[in-house]
Amino acid sequence: SKREEFFQKNILPLKTIEEVSEDVEKWASQKKEELENLRRNEEFRKEFLLNLSHELKTPIFAVQGYIHTLLDGALEDPNVNKLFLKNATKNIDRLCRLIDDLDEISKLESGEMTVNAEVFVIQDLIKDVFDTLSLKANTKGIKFSIKKGCEAPQPVYADKEKIRQVLINLVDNSIKYGKPDGHTIASIYSMDGKRVLIEISDDGIGMAEEHLPRVFERFYRTDRARSRDIGGTGLGLAIVKHIVEAHDQSITVRSKPEIGSTFGFTMESGRE
Numbered sequence: 001s002k003r004e005e006f007f008q009k010n011i012l013p014l015k016t017i018e019e020v021s022e023d024v025e026k027w028a029s030q031k032k033e034e035l036e037n038l039r040r041n042e043e044f045r046k047e048f049l050l051n052l053s054h055e056l057k058t059p060i061f062a063v064q065g066y067i068h069t070l071l072d073g074a075l076e077d078p079n080v081n082k083l084f085l086k087n088a089t090k091n092i093d094r095l096c097r098l099i100d101d102l103d104e105i106s107k108l109e110s111g112e113m114t115v116n117a118e119v120f121v122i123q124d125l126i127k128d129v130f131d132t133l134s135l136k137a138n139t140k141g142i143k144f145s146i147k148k149g150c151e152a153p154q155p156v157y158a159d160k161e162k163i164r165q166v167l168i169n170l171v172d173n174s175i176k177y178g179k180p181d182g183h184t185i186a187s188i189y190s191m192d193g194k195r196v197l198i199e200i201s202d203d204g205i206g207m208a209e210e211h212l213p214r215v216f217e218r219f220y221r222t223d224r225a226r227s228r229d230i231g232g233t234g235l236g237l238a239i240v241k242h243i244v245e246a247h248d249q250s251i252t253v254r255s256k257p258e259i260g261s262t263f264g265f266t267m268e269s270g271r272e
């Protein structure tokens, strides 16, 4: 009958038992992956909170220490009173930077970032960033340059202010982790006509292989004590990676201890 025909065709499982069991296995492995993902995120979250409270604690306790010491009498001691206030201010500044970076990163992570792309010449922006950081570089004797052969104006299509932030972070790192009287070199390569590779290289302290897969994580630093002295929070590269990925591009790092580091990221070419 018509009814039987409909039942045979549409209600009865059309799959063989092997196909069904394959489906179930696929479903199970998918769920397993999901669970693993959740577990990993949970671990990440815990580590993040731990790092965060540690990062906040350090400057807050320092400020607390200085203020209590001042109130307990140091205020009247002209040898230390100004110095303690200065040190307290330094820690407050550090706290403010940390909060700014955190704000930035949570905006990026909630997917709030909008990319306002335009065409501009990447060398012009690099020179701008070099100018911005020239004072800091001078105090360490570090020289900036664009690699020979990479001078031909290269138009790119990207969010200029966001890429400025990327370059400032990378060049700032090349100074902070550079050697006195060292060099920071920017190179620009046209890849496949569609993309452009930008590299920022230094001849600084470099990093051991084991750190490389982790440097883009929030708060990750190869040497906590040293980079805290220099004023880093370990959020710079996490922000950089977010920005590059919001452009659907990628970033990588090569580095050797005592030889130097090269960070390279791709951009969309601005040539039609």
Ligand SMILES: Nc1ncnc2c1ncn2[C@@H]1O[C@H](COP(=O)(O)OP(=O)(O)OP(=O)(O)O)[C@@H](O)[C@H]1O
Pocket: 101, 169, 173, 174, 176, 177, 178, 202, 204, 205, 206, 207, 215, 220, 221, 222, 223, 227, 231, 232, 233, 234, 235, 236, 237, 238, 260, 261
């Ligand atoms: N050019 C470099 N040479 C050597 N090590 C680097 C370089 N750039 C980054 N690193 C290492 O990677 C870590 C993470 O860099 P990131 O820019 O995220 O943090 P930061 O510079 O310490 O702080 P922030 O950028 O938030 O002020 C640094 O602490 C440092 O250990």
Ligand SMILES: [Mg+2]
Pocket: 169, 172, 173, 232, 236, 237
């Ligand atoms: Mg940095």
